[in-house]
Amino acid sequence: MRWIWIDGFLEFESGKRARTVKNLSSAEDHYAQHFPGYPVMPAALILEGLAQTGGILAGEANQFREKVVLGKINKASFSREFTVGETLHYEVELVHIRPEGATASGKVLVNGICEGEAEIFFAHLDQARSRQAFGEGNFVFTGEMRHLLDQAKRAGAPKPSQS
Amino acid sequence: MASHEEVLSKVSSTLVEALNIDEDEIKPESTLTGDLGAESIDFLDIVFRLEREFGIKIPREELFPEAAQTSDVELLKDGKYTPKGLAELKKGMPFADFSEFEKNPEASQLTNLFTVNMIARFVQDKLAKAGKA
Numbered sequence: 510m511r512w513i514w515i516d517g518f519l520e521f522e523s524g525k526r527a528r529t530v531k532n533l534s535s536a537e538d539h540y541a542q543h544f545p546g547y548p549v550m551p552a553a554l555i556l557e558g559l560a561q562t563g564g565i566l567a568g569e570a571n572q573f574r575e576k577v578v579l580g581k582i583n584k585a586s587f588s589r590e591f592t593v594g595e596t597l598h599y600e601v602e603l604v605h606i607r608p609e610g611a612t613a614s615g616k617v618l619v620n621g622i623c624e625g626e627a628e629i630f631f632a633h634l635d636q637a638r639s640r641q642a643f644g645e646g647n648f649v650f651t652g653e654m655r656h657l658l659d660q661a662k663r664a665g666a667p668k669p670s671q672s
Numbered sequence: 673m674a675s676h677e678e679v680l681s682k683v684s685s686t687l688v689e690a691l692n693i694d695e696d697e698i699k700p701e702s703t704l705t706g707d708l709g710a711e712s713i714d715f716l717d718i719v720f721r722l723e724r725e726f727g728i729k730i731p732r733e734e735l736f737p738e739a740a741q742t743s744d745v746e747l748l749k750d751g752k753y754t755p756k757g758l759a760e761l762k763k764g765m766p767f768a769d770f771s772e773f774e775k776n777p778e779a780s781q782l783t784n785l786f787t788v789n790m791i792a793r794f795v796q797d798k799l800a801k802a803g804k805a
Contacts, residue, residue, distance in 0.1 A: 580713045580716065580717070581713050581714070581717065583689075583690065583692065583717070584692075604724075605720050605723070605724060607720070607723075609716055609719075609732060610716055610720070612717070612720055630713070630716075630717050630720075632713060632716060
């Protein structure tokens with residue numbers, strides 16, 4: 510099963526903010542159980558999407574030298590449930606970044622209306638200890654995450670002139 | 673000029689936010705882990721918030737001195753700090769109240785030194801050194 514809970518990047522401003530999109534599709538398995546006949550996107554997966562958006566933002570700010578992991582979510586609130594067919598936009602701003610980790614604030618928007626907010630705290634794994642446990646490679650930013658990173662870079666690149 | 677009471681009040685509000693606790697749960701002598709339920713990841717969050725709230729920089733080793741995480745048997749033996757280790761700790765944590773801890777300086781009890789008052793004293797010293805208090 511994939512564990513990427515964002516479909517792609519729409520905007521990316523290095524070290525500052527990012528906007529991603531998540532389309533809620535009935536093709537996703539979890540709606541069969543959550544809930545039968547009443548498909549609602551689990552709030553935990555929305556938070557995961559916000560954290561992935563913010564995690565990439567925090568990782569890119571240090572050129573992916575750090576292993577960025579979700580530390581804790583201090584606050585999260587949603588004004589309603591989100592169901593199949595809706596498109597969620599995740600807007601995440603980096604509030605604070607330092608050698609040990611980062612904090613970010615995230616919003617969930619539907620049709621431009623803010624329907625949810627969360628405060629996310631990321632930790633950077635201790636370099637020496639994680640090298641012992643996981644080796645030299647950065648296991649956080651691999652595989653499908655790498656594809657998203659490329660997309661983030663494209664989203665952050667200057668747009669071609671419309672004229 | 674921020675008084676100790678002002679700093680203590682702001683530190684308390686910061687902890688209320690970081691640990692999602694009620695204002696009336698927090699007292700100056702409350703220990704962060706034992707009384708307020710802080711976990712290791714919360715300490716990092718608290719440091720970040722204090723930096724933002726007070727406009728100061730808190731290098732990790734200033735709040736969590738090297739002696740506190742030592743594996744040197746001269747400082748820490750059989751899970752207890754030696755007299756030399758205790759002296760190092762006191763040097764590294766001048767704002768902590770060691771009166772109870774030094775009766776039985778077990779490493780597992782070290783987190784009890786981190787009280788609301790201790791953090792406030794630490795912050796006030798940082799502010800004074802930065803010319804902000």
